[in-house]
Amino acid sequence: MTKQLTWLHKNLFSNWYNSLLTVISLVLLLWVAYGAIIWATTQAQWAVVQANLHLFLVGRYPQSQYWRIWFVLAIIAILGTITATTFFGKQKLAIAKFIAPWLSLAWLLSFPVILWLIGGGFGLSSVPSTLWNGLLLTLLMAAVSIVLSFPIGVLLALGRTSNLPVVRWFSILYIEIVRGVPLIGILFLAQVMLPLFLFADVRLDRVVRAIAGLVLFSAAYMAENVRGGLQAVSRGQVEAAKALGLNTPLVVIFIVLPQALRAVIPAIVGQFIGLFKDTSLLSLVGLVELTGIARSILAQPQFIGRYAEVYLFIGLIYWIFCYSMSLASQRLEKQLSQ
Amino acid sequence: MTNTKPPFWRDDRFWRITGQLIAVFLALAIVAMLWGNLNRNLQQLGIQFGFGFLNQQASFDIGETPIAYQPTDSYSRALWVGLINSLRIAILGIIFTTIIGVIAGIGRLSDNWLVRNIMAVYVEVFRNTPLLLQLLFWYFAVFLSFPKIDNKITLGGFVSLSQNGIETLWFNLSPEFAALLLGLTFYTGAFIAEIVRGGIGSVPKGQWEAARSLGLKPSSIMRLIILPQALRVIIPPLTSQYLNLTKNSSLAIAIGYPDIYFVASTTFNQTGKAVEVMLVLILTYLTLSLTISLIMNLFNRRVQIRER
Numbered sequence: 001m002t003k004q005l006t007w008l009h010k011n012l013f014s015n016w017y018n019s020l021l022t023v024i025s026l027v028l029l030l031w032v033a034y035g036a037i038i039w040a041t042t043q044a045q046w047a048v049v050q051a052n053l054h055l056f057l058v059g060r061y062p063q064s065q066y067w068r069i070w071f072v073l074a075i076i077a078i079l080g081t082i083t084a085t086t087f088f089g090k091q092k093l094a095i096a097k098f099i100a101p102w103l104s105l106a107w108l109l110s111f112p113v114i115l116w117l118i119g120g121g122f123g124l125s126s127v128p129s130t131l132w133n134g135l136l137l138t139l140l141m142a143a144v145s146i147v148l149s150f151p152i153g154v155l156l157a158l159g160r161t162s163n164l165p166v167v168r169w170f171s172i173l174y175i176e177i178v179r180g181v182p183l184i185g186i187l188f189l190a191q192v193m194l195p196l197f198l199f200a201d202v203r204l205d206r207v208v209r210a211i212a213g214l215v216l217f218s219a220a221y222m223a224e225n226v227r228g229g230l231q232a233v234s235r236g237q238v239e240a241a242k243a244l245g246l247n248t249p250l251v252v253i254f255i256v257l258p259q260a261l262r263a264v265i266p267a268i269v270g271q272f273i274g275l276f277k278d279t280s281l282l283s284l285v286g287l288v289e290l291t292g293i294a295r296s297i298l299a300q301p302q303f304i305g306r307y308a309e310v311y312l313f314i315g316l317i318y319w320i321f322c323y324s325m326s327l328a329s330q331r332l333e334k335q336l337s338q
Numbered sequence: 339m340t341n342t343k344p345p346f347w348r349d350d351r352f353w354r355i356t357g358q359l360i361a362v363f364l365a366l367a368i369v370a371m372l373w374g375n376l377n378r379n380l381q382q383l384g385i386q387f388g389f390g391f392l393n394q395q396a397s398f399d400i401g402e403t404p405i406a407y408q409p410t411d412s413y414s415r416a417l418w419v420g421l422i423n424s425l426r427i428a429i430l431g432i433i434f435t436t437i438i439g440v441i442a443g444i445g446r447l448s449d450n451w452l453v454r455n456i457m458a459v460y461v462e463v464f465r466n467t468p469l470l471l472q473l474l475f476w477y478f479a480v481f482l483s484f485p486k487i488d489n490k491i492t493l494g495g496f497v498s499l500s501q502n503g504i505e506t507l508w509f510n511l512s513p514e515f516a517a518l519l520l521g522l523t524f525y526t527g528a529f530i531a532e533i534v535r536g537g538i539g540s541v542p543k544g545q546w547e548a549a550r551s552l553g554l555k556p557s558s559i560m561r562l563i564i565l566p567q568a569l570r571v572i573i574p575p576l577t578s579q580y581l582n583l584t585k586n587s588s589l590a591i592a593i594g595y596p597d598i599y600f601v602a603s604t605t606f607n608q609t610g611k612a613v614e615v616m617l618v619l620i621l622t623y624l625t626l627s628l629t630i631s632l633i634m635n636l637f638n639r640r641v642q643i644r645e646r
Contacts, residue, residue, distance in 0.1 A: 018449070018450045021450055021453055022450060022452050025453055029452075164357065166362055180624040181585070182599070182623060185616070192606070196375070196379045196612060197375050197379075198375060199375060280468035280469075281589070284589075291470060291474075295474075307474075308479040311471060311478070315467045315471055315472075322467070323462065323466045326466065
């Protein structure tokens with residue numbers, strides 16, 4: 001009993017203003033919690049969430065083709081578990097070194113396979129991209145954008161630190177302009193102006209335009225992150241590589257980039273979290289992802305006014321994804337700094 | 339003495355210059371092609387490039403007008419109204435979010451277990467949900483569920499909440515403005531809390547111990563020893579959070595607050611002049627960003643000089 005009392009005294013009531021703070025916070029906390037629980041159990045109507053669960057998760061994807069989504073989930077789960085156990089396992093398996101290149105290849109191959117499973121064609125009935133809604137579209141857009149913006153960001157970062165003035169100025173101009181404009185402006189630019197810049201008979205899918213916008217935006221921020229990593233690589237590495245006779249492209253690919261990218265993995269994961277949240281802005285340019293499907297559900301006559309329930313539900317979904325990613329990133333950081 | 343010059347295709351300097359020339363040539367070719375496409379497509383749509391439309395009548399109404407505005411005024415006046423609305427949000431947002439962020443950041447380091455964890459919950463909840471969702475929640479689930487003006491809720495006798503927004507003795511805030519301000523403040527405040535926590539945590543423990551052994555009060559320790567050193571680490575990421583807040587204010591379009599992006603978007607919908615409107619938007623946001631960066635850089639320099 002005294003152990004608990006000592007803990008209480010040390011952490012909550014150590015001096016007079018701490019005690020006051022504790023009492024005030026406790027009162028406020030209990031009042032808010034009480035109100036929230038009363039609301040959630042009596043006034044809130046959660047039927048809107050139950051009735052539309054499939055809409056939230058995959059939108060208007062045809063029900064007969066759900067097995068394809070389950071397949072995709074299975075692929076991701078298998079690859080994810082293998083990656084997690086090889087790299088985060090308690091004992092560093094000796095075979096991890098052998099599995100690693102195959103694992104990267106597997107992830108790389110899974111990309112077109114997953115796109116094929118979701119979209120169709122080549123033997124599977126095709127599902128038009130307007131039917132990919134809800135959480136499915138959110139995850140797809142976030143993943144595709146981060147994967148595509150990665151090489152462009154690296155190129156921009158290399159360009160920004162280059163000795164060639166033309167390349168450097170172009171990179172600086174691009175990065176500073178894109179970082180100075182809000183994302184909604186870039187998405188608007190992509191949706192409205194991209195068709196104006198292309199040949200008249202090229203019809204770009206809405207989803208493709210949105211991905212283009214997200215990739216353009218994310219590449220500029222990725223470039224800044226990678227630039228930080230490039231600056232962290234000591235000059236001695238470059239000098240030693242040059243002394244060994246490697247020319248500049250080889251030095252960059254084999255010496256500088258691996259070390260630079262390893263240093264910025266936490267920042268890149270943070271960027272992915274930000275991009276995942278930013279996919280919600282696609283609902284403002286006409287794409288129906290998680291936030292968009294929530295707004296269209298709320299527009300249905302039988303669910304009008306159920307804002308709090310729906311927004312809290314999709315808020316929970318976003319929170320679960322983002323918080324898990326941020327926890328994984330912290331674990332990754334700890335592991336890399338050992 | 340024979341001078342064995344390497345062939346020109348193995349000379350590094352040749353490739354540097356040629357490479358850049360090729361890059362410039364390619365860039366110009368691509369720009370020319372895009373420009374040609376743009377002109378052709380605009381011609382087909384019957385839209386002329388030009389900023390003359392700015393003097394035409396706007397013919398749309400704006401919800402909140404800090405300066406006098408009629409639908410018969412020109413588009414340029416409408417854009418000015420939008421800009422002033424954006425500035426209102428940006429300035430008030432930066433002030434309030436700094437206050438909330440600093441309180442939450444210091445609270446995260448408090449030795450009071452309850453305060454520390456409440457602030458941790460605040461930061462983790464508001465950082466990991468999208469801003470758009472938070473704005474929609476504030477506007478629809480909070481402000482639009484207030485009672486109508488006849489049954490307004492009164493707090494303390496001088497603040498009343500209703501569907502007309504927040505009304506005090508000194509000013510009235512529309513629900514859109516209040517929802518945008520609160521949403522932006524709490525979202526950015528969570529990030530600033532982490533920055534402040536990181537900044538104060540970056541001051542070496544020895545500084546705290548030395549200050550305490552000198553007999554300084556906790557408030558003096560904060561003011562004279564910790565904060566000057568912490569501010570050097572805090573100011574650069576704080577600047578980027580201020581810039582994020584300014585850019586995120588463009589989400590006002592989702593809840594109907596007439597900021598510069600909303601007005602520009604309406605202008606585009608009415609005139610079809612995508613390129614001009616885009617240029618106006620880019621210039622406006624770049625100017626705002628540069629101004630904030632410049633001010634914060636001046637502040638940063640002042641904080642740096644304090645060093646020995």
